[in-house]
Amino acid sequence: xxxxxxxxxxxxxxxxxxxxxxxxxxxxxxxxxxxxxxxxxxxxxxxxxxxxxxxxxxxxxxxxxxxxxxxxxxxxxxxxxxxxxxxxxxxxxxxxxxxxxxxxxxxxxxxxxxxxxxxxxxxxxxxxxxxxxxxx
Amino acid sequence: xxxxxxxxxxxxxxxxxxxxxxxxxxxxxxxxxxxxxxxxxxxxxxxxxxxxxxxxxxxxxxxxxxxxxxxxxxxxxxxxxxxxxxxxxxxxxxxxxxxxxxxxxxxxxxxxxxxxxxxxxxxxxxxxxxxxxxxx
DNA sequence: ATTTACGTTTACGTTAACGTCAATAATCGC
DNA sequence: GCGATTATTGACGTTAACGTAAACGTAAAT
Numbered sequence: 350x351x352x353x354x355x356x357x358x359x360x361x362x363x364x365x366x367x368x369x370x371x372x373x374x375x376x377x378x379x380x381x382x383x384x385x386x387x388x389x390x391x392x393x394x395x396x397x398x399x400x401x402x403x404x405x406x407x408x409x410x411x412x413x414x415x416x417x418x419x420x421x422x423x424x425x426x427x428x429x430x431x432x433x434x435x436x437x438x439x440x441x442x443x444x445x446x447x448x449x450x451x452x453x454x455x456x457x458x459x460x461x462x463x464x465x466x467x468x469x470x471x472x473x474x475x476x477x478x479x480x481x482x483x484x485x
Numbered sequence: 486x487x488x489x490x491x492x493x494x495x496x497x498x499x500x501x502x503x504x505x506x507x508x509x510x511x512x513x514x515x516x517x518x519x520x521x522x523x524x525x526x527x528x529x530x531x532x533x534x535x536x537x538x539x540x541x542x543x544x545x546x547x548x549x550x551x552x553x554x555x556x557x558x559x560x561x562x563x564x565x566x567x568x569x570x571x572x573x574x575x576x577x578x579x580x581x582x583x584x585x586x587x588x589x590x591x592x593x594x595x596x597x598x599x600x601x602x603x604x605x606x607x608x609x610x611x612x613x614x615x616x617x618x619x620x621x
Numbered sequence: 622a623t624t625t626a627c628g629t630t631t632a633c634g635t636t637a638a639c640g641t642c643a644a645t646a647a648t649c650g651c
Numbered sequence: 652g653c654g655a656t657t658a659t660t661g662a663c664g665t666t667a668a669c670g671t672a673a674a675c676g677t678a679a680a681t
Contacts, residue, residue, distance in 0.1 A: 358657075373639060387659055404588050409545015411637070418592070421599050429610060432603050439600045446589050446596075452540050453582050453589075456554070460582075463557050464575045467568050474565060494627070509669060523629055547667070
């Protein structure tokens with residue numbers, strides 16, 4: 350991997366966000382690009398972090414939650430106590446995610462029903478068109 | 486079903502929200518309880534709507550999106566055009582929900598990895614404790 | 622009769638996550 | 652060398668979704 354470097358508008362375009370958004374994430378400490386003079390340069394690591402942030406946002410996480418989630422990956426966890434606490438966090442996160450999956454499945458089932466009803470209704474009106482031609 | 490009626494604090498307690506939240510939802514037109522004098526009375530339909538709203542919120546929907554979603558269920562859709570447009574909405578919603586499911590599955594996989602690493606690390610430190618007893 | 626508990630309205634406050642200028646600097650194509 | 656684009660740094664504005672506080676009504680309990 351060539352350790353590619355990205356400009357801010359590259360990433361903005363790629364992810365469909367504004368440059369303001371990316372700078373805002375930096376302002377909040379979520380990413381720390383290097384500089385060429387005043388210009389920001391984004392590493393692949395930065396790019397991945399943005400990707401993970403946006404993934405988190407898609408399922409309704411706040412930025413703070415996104416960071417917390419991402420931070421679980423990198424091991425600043427030295428002692429036993431921290432490891433146990435991290436495992437607890439993992440478990441509770443997993444619980445939330447599973448609940449969200451249940452919610453989504455319920456909603457998908459609802460959508461299936463709605464679509465069926467719609468199509469039935471359309472089929473009926475189709476039949477009315479076909480079997481009842483203009484009479485005059 | 487006895488068509489039970491609920492007070493605002495009943496529902497607040499049941500759903501773990503404040504009464505302020507429930508009144509806010511009414512202010513925004515999401516629910517329309519009846520009144521006994523000035524007191525609000527909530528039907529089972531109201532209760533279900535609140536439930537659906539909170540389900541939507543759990544997966545990151547805005548209140549507006551929640552209403553739109555809920556409104557797909559009740560058929561104010563008379564003509565062919567409306568039915569087609571509703572089907573389109575259903576399809577796009579389904580797309581979003583499936584994306585969210587993918588996101589969640591990715592995150593769950595990440596959590597599994599993190600937990601594994603944690604447990605390995607703990608096992609190693611356990612072994613250090615066990616096989617290297619106090620020497621003095 | 623008044624404390625206690627619950628409910629209502631009104632209204633200002635707050636936080637998150639950006640949007641939207643404006644002024645300025647650096648860069649690129651020609 | 653210069654106009655057009657692209658980036659940067661403030662700084663103020665905005666929207667959603669409630670929180671919070673004040674001021675008041677009502678009904679049961681002590």
